[in-house]
Amino acid sequence: MAMRxxxxxxxxxxxxxTGTEHWWMQRVTAVAMIPLTLWFVASMVSLAGANFETAxxxxxxxxxxxxxxxxxxxxxxxxxxxxxxxxxDYIHAEGVKVAILMLLSxxxxxxxxxxxxxxxxxxxxx
Amino acid sequence: MASAQRxxxxxxxxxxxxxxxxxxxxxxxTGVALSAGAVALVxxxxxxxxxxxxxxxxxxxxxxWFGYLCxxxxxxxxxxxxxxxxxHLAWDMGYxxxxxxxxxxxxxxxxxAVGLTILAWIVGLMGLGGR
Numbered sequence: 001m002a003m004r005x006x007x008x009x010x011x012x013x014x015x016x017x018t019g020t021e022h023w024w025m026q027r028v029t030a031v032a033m034i035p036l037t038l039w040f041v042a043s044m045v046s047l048a049g050a051n052f053e054t055a056x057x058x059x060x061x062x063x064x065x066x067x068x069x070x071x072x073x074x075x076x077x078x079x080x081x082x083x084x085x086x087x088x089d090y091i092h093a094e095g096v097k098v099a100i101l102m103l104l105s106x107x108x109x110x111x112x113x114x115x116x117x118x119x120x121x122x123x124x125x126x
Numbered sequence: 127m128a129s130a131q132r133x134x135x136x137x138x139x140x141x142x143x144x145x146x147x148x149x150x151x152x153x154x155x156t157g158v159a160l161s162a163g164a165v166a167l168v169x170x171x172x173x174x175x176x177x178x179x180x181x182x183x184x185x186x187x188x189x190x191w192f193g194y195l196c197x198x199x200x201x202x203x204x205x206x207x208x209x210x211x212x213x214h215l216a217w218d219m220g221y222x223x224x225x226x227x228x229x230x231x232x233x234x235x236x237x238x239a240v241g242l243t244i245l246a247w248i249v250g251l252m253g254l255g256g257r
Contacts, residue, residue, distance in 0.1 A: 027218060030211050037208050041201070041246055048250040049189075052178040059174060072168070079161040086158060111168050118171035125175075 022081060029078035036071040056122060065123040072115040080108040145232045153210045156203035163200040201246055206239035 013019040043064065047055060058064050083104055091097040141147065173184035187193050213231050216222050222231050 027215065030215060034208065034212065037204060041204065045246050045250040046253060049254040052174075052181045055174055055181065059171070068171075072164075075160075075164055079157070079164055082154075082157045083161055086154065111165060115168040115171050118168070118175040121175045122171075 022084075026078065026081045029074045029081070032070070032074040033078055036067060036074060039067050040071055059119060059122045060125070062123070065119050068119050069116050072112060072119070076108050076112045076115075080104060145229060149210060149232050149235070153207060153214070156207040156210075159200065159203045160207055163196075163203070166196070166200075198243075198247065202239060202243045205242040205246075206235070209235040209238040209242075 011019075043058070047058060050058070059068065084101060087097060087100050087104065091100060138147075170184050170188070173180040188197065213222070213235050216231070222228060
């Protein structure tokens with residue numbers, strides 16, 4: 001039945017308004033996290049028990065600060081998308097759900113900015 | 127529509143746990159745990175950026191028995207979520223949907239997660255002696 005406008009059919013986003021954006025970005029960030037996770041684990045293992053100076057100089061080096069920022073951005077984004085689905089699945093009270101989803105968005109950005117700021121401060125301070 | 131408080135499907139408690147369902151639940155659970163780990167990572171970076179005193183405190187927390195427990199659980203969650211995530215990406219591309227394949231890839235994933243966790247801790251703890 002042609003109840004929908006032509007532009008709506010072309011966009012193909014349906015009633016959820018965002019189409020497959022959430023699903024797709026979860027996959028994109030997941031693929032990004034494969035090499036970043038392996039790099040992160042290898043780095044943390046080699047940094048085990050490191051003192052301040054060793055850890056500081058490691059984060060300060062571009063070879064570590066750039067992947068660390070990428071890890072923070074891809075990881076927090078991926079985690080936000082995942083937690084959003086958990087909230088949508090289990091929280092059924094509309095007001096509470098919206099409040100938690102908003103808090104999740106704000107916390108994700110706050111953590112991302114804080115983490116990237118910390119890496120930049122270390123890297124530029126060096 | 128009247129919203130009676132009827133039980134919602136599926137009734138998880140009536141099913142026998144299977145590797146498929148348990149691994150699916152574990153994927154979500156490890157993902158939630160890793161989100162907490164991300165908070166810890168940001169705090170660790172902020173401590174490092176704040177200077178030696180804050181960093182020593184962070185390292186003391188990480189080096190306590192509770193810190194080691196968290197790090198151990200997080201490392202397993204990371205390897206599990208990574209391996210099972212790759213399994214999911216293969217499914218997304220249409221591979222491995224036959225039941226024997228699903229079971230086989232499931233056990234490979236669990237084995238990889240356990241093996242990589244043990245390997246990472248052996249290498250990490252060996253490195254501790256060298257510093």
